Amino acid sequence: MDGVEAVFVDLSNVAKDPLLGFSADHAALSRWDRLRAVWLRDHAGQPDFTLIADSTLPRALSATDQGRLTSMVNSGAAVVVADADTEVLARAVASSGIALSNDRYVDHRKLAGLHQARLVGWVVRGENVRLQERSLERLLSAVISARAQKQIFKELGIAEDAPELSYRWFCRDTGCRETLVAIPRFERRDPVCPSCGGFVDRGAPWQSPIWIKIMRGPDELCRFVLEDGERTFVGRGQGDDVVTVGDEEEADEALTFLAERHVELTNTEGTLHVRDNNTERGTTLRRQVKGHLGQFQPPMPVPADRTTIVGLGTKVVLGKSPFTIQIAGSRGL
Structure with missing residues (x-):
């Protein structure tokens, strides 16, 4: 990519991802250093990074990293806000920029202008880290295939009133085409994504859908x-x-x-x-x-x-x- 890219980084999301590097602390800024290096390796354009952390991040960092974060804030390279998820996405939308986060943003699908931003996450496989652009359009509605649902019900033997169907499910693999999983598949009692076979996280219950x-x-x-x-x-x-x-x-x-x-x-x-x-x-x-x-x-x-x-x-x-x-x-x- 040529030119300057406005990239708004969910620093809390990055620093707390253990797959980006082991640390004795719950969060570590070295994980951002690693992801930044991957970005610079894979993108030809000049990035304009803005690091956005939520107010819980500082106390999860070591004393050394706390001092480093304070220096970033003082220099204008980072900001600390109450809700980093909302701030990252809102800034990306306002500037037609990029939100760098592995957050699913399922609670923000009604944000006006969502189509103006891009969402980039990352996938870690052993020592390899790759960036993965994901569609934000998928957040605008949960489009479900009726034929796929019926087939999965048949394969799983799940009743339509099964408790598993009362909850949202989200695939953890950012490389998967699924964001919102209508019906998970169960392997040895563990819920997995029917598309990629990866593990899924159970979200909040549906609200009278x-x-x-x-x-x-x-x-x-x-x-x-x-x-x-x-x-x-x-x-x-x-x-x-x-x-x-x-x-x-x-x-x-x-x-x-x-x-x-x-x-x-x-x-x-x-x-x-x-x-x-x-x-x-x-x-x-x-x-x-x-x-x-x-x-x-x-x-x-x-x-x-x-x-x-x-x-x-x-x-x-x-x-x-x-x-x-x-x-x-x-x-x-």
């Missing part, structure tokens, strides 16, 4: 999850708060029936609420006829001045297009 799928006629385009209190739009536009339908580069005429932010979806305590975003072509609901699978009631307009509750089995039709939104059911199946 609703699994939603977007259809084009009979074909599923994608699915995502909304947790309690979350809101998103669906339409043909781009943005951190939009689940984009289709690809305008494919010249799909059906997209002309959609607004950029066509419909608003909100999860309120596990119930899906929908609101038309005052669009020209409107949004309608098609509810199932009770006792008649596959039969639907006449379309009912979705108002723009208030939300409407959407239940399981109801189709949300976007304008006069073939695009519909549906609740995917338990765990997205």
Whole structure:
């Protein structure tokens, strides 16, 4: 890379990673020295490093490293803040720079402008360290394959109400294509990533999740999850708060029936609420006829001045297009 690169380093994340080098202390700045050398080896451009540490790091360092960190802060090379994760990502977004961290940032996927930053982590294999760029777009929604879920359920013999499914799971391997693992595989009672076989970490429980799928006629385009209190739009536009339908580069005429932010979806305590975003072509609901699978009631307009509750089995039709939104059911199946 040519030119100056703004690189915002999660110093706490680096200094506390034992794979970057053994230390009798919980954290060591020598681990940053090693990672910095790897960066300079692999990147031709001139880096402008800003080291960002959280307030817990100094007391985890040796007295010598504490003095070194103080010198870094005094020279302007480092800052100490209450929440390094948020600060690193916010600065990277603001400057269209790079966040150097192995943090998954799963709690920051609603940050505005997320697509403007790059996220680089590292993988340690014995004595070798390599840098690995990861996509931040994956944080915008948890897109799950229905076919993959069904196959994994079958292989594992897991019931849909199994306790393992109540939690988020995250693959530890930054080189893996998975960030959020919908359903882990278990080997000798240890949860592992179904894609790479690496170990996974159990995160916090899902908060009243609703699994939603977007259809084009009979074909599923994608699915995502909304947790309690979350809101998103669906339409043909781009943005951190939009689940984009289709690809305008494919010249799909059906997209002309959609607004950029066509419909608003909100999860309120596990119930899906929908609101038309005052669009020209409107949004309608098609509810199932009770006792008649596959039969639907006449379309009912979705108002723009208030939300409407959407239940399981109801189709949300976007304008006069073939695009519909549906609740995917338990765990997205």
